[in-house]
Amino acid sequence: MKIIFQKPDLDTCLTALILGMKPSDDLVHAKKGASRADLMDPNVVCVEAGGSGHVERNNFDHHDPERYFPPACRQALSTLSSPDDRLVRLVEYVCMIDEAKPIDPPVAFPSLSNIFSGMLLAEPDPMVQFRAGMQMIKTVWDEGLDPFATLPDKPEWEAYIAAKRVNQEAVWADLQNARILSADSGAPIAFLESAHIGGMATLYQQGCQVVILFNPAFGTPPMRKFTIAGNHTPVGHLKPHFDAIESGWGGRDTILGSPWTGSQLSAETVIQIVQQHL
Numbered sequence: 001m002k003i004i005f006q007k008p009d010l011d012t013c014l015t016a017l018i019l020g021m022k023p024s025d026d027l028v029h030a031k032k033g034a035s036r037a038d039l040m041d042p043n044v045v046c047v048e049a050g051g052s053g054h055v056e057r058n059n060f061d062h063h064d065p066e067r068y069f070p071p072a073c074r075q076a077l078s079t080l081s082s083p084d085d086r087l088v089r090l091v092e093y094v095c096m097i098d099e100a101k102p103i104d105p106p107v108a109f110p111s112l113s114n115i116f117s118g119m120l121l122a123e124p125d126p127m128v129q130f131r132a133g134m135q136m137i138k139t140v141w142d143e144g145l146d147p148f149a150t151l152p153d154k155p156e157w158e159a160y161i162a163a164k165r166v167n168q169e170a171v172w173a174d175l176q177n178a179r180i181l182s183a184d185s186g187a188p189i190a191f192l193e194s195a196h197i198g199g200m201a202t203l204y205q206q207g208c209q210v211v212i213l214f215n216p217a218f219g220t221p222p223m224r225k226f227t228i229a230g231n232h233t234p235v236g237h238l239k240p241h242f243d244a245i246e247s248g249w250g251g252r253d254t255i256l257g258s259p260w261t262g263s264q265l266s267a268e269t270v271i272q273i274v275q276q277h278l
Contacts, residue, residue: 002026003045004034008126010116011071011098012047013133014090015060017141018076018083019045021134029126034059048072055079063250065239071098086144090137093147100229100255102204108150109168110161112140115151117197118164124220136160170196178203181271183210183278187233191271200229209233212274214267223262226270229255233278241273 003021005012005028021027034049042057051059053069060076062069069075077083077091096103097113107113116133123129136157145151153161174194181189190208192199195217203211210230218225228235228251236253243249248259258265 001045002028002043003047004028004030004038004049005047005130006030006033006049008120008129008133009048009098010094010113010133010137011073013116013130014073014094014137015047015076016045016130017134017137018073018080018087018091019060021045023131027127027130029130062252065250068252071095073098086141090141090147099252100200102201102231103148106201106205107148110151110153110157110164112137112147112151114164115157115160118157118160118162118167121163121167121197122159167196168198170194171198172202175199175202180206180208181275183275185278187278189271189274189278191267193267200227204231210235210274210278212270214270218262224258224264226258226263226265226267227255228257228270228274235274235278238274238277241277242270245269 001021003016003025030049034046038044039046039051039059040057044058046059048061050061051057052061052064053067055075060072062071071094073091073094093112116136119132119136120129123132140147171194174192174196179191181191183189187209188207189210189212190203191212191214192203193214193216195215199213200211208231210228210233213227215225228238234253235256236251239249239251239256246259246263246265248261249256251257
């Protein structure tokens with residue numbers, strides 16, 4: 001099996017696992033997405049690498065700006081005739097994380113999302129990340145661990161948990177400088193600039209309905225990245241306002257992200273758009 005992916009995350013790794021990917025399979029990291037030829041070839045599995053909605057061609061993506069599709073792992077689950085309950089629960093959890101839906105009550109550290117995030121910090125190579133992520137999720141599935149509960153501190157996850165703790169400490173320091181603002185509608189919003197991962201859940205807990213995260217140097221090579229998410233508050237209607245001045249914004253009703261190649265907008269411009277149109 002040939003599998004093409006664009007980014008290692010919980011959704012893509014779980015999708016590959018559901019589809020039966022094996023260690024010996026041909027795994028391809030395509031930073032700019034799959035080619036048209038690969039998207040048209042049903043013998044090539046494309047996971048969040050383009051072809052939204054075309055499951056019949058083995059394309060599992062959900063980033064079509066004109067139409068909603070569920071996360072890739074839910075699309076993959078639909079291809080199984082009788083998935084077990086543990087897998088269904090895993091898909092429910094990953095979909096909530098992928099769509100930035102708050103989990104109530106929050107899962108105490110370390111959650112599956114925490115450990116996966118720590119793995120991304122500890123393993124810089126996307127190919128290693130993808131395979132490590134699949135193995136992590138497979139362990140949760142095989143051992144019947146509840147993804148909606150705190151996970152055990154397993155020896156193979158120690159480095160990932162440690163990396164996530166260091167990151168969390170840095171985020172907590174950055175949170176001291178978070179800006180709590182109001183939209184024109186009166187809704188409380190927050191803006192956080194941080195080169196680290198996280199902060200959204202804490203700002204939700206402080207009563208913010210919408211959080212704007214800004215990472216000025218995300219990825220390799222570094223780029224300017226914005227993420228806008230709502231706590232039971234839709235943000236998808238903001239996309240046309242961003243598209244009008246910068247193409248490439250994507251997301252869904254619960255979360256928006258700046259273009260894959262980075263954003264040229266100033267933080268103040270992004271804040272103003274959210275304030276004016278929320």
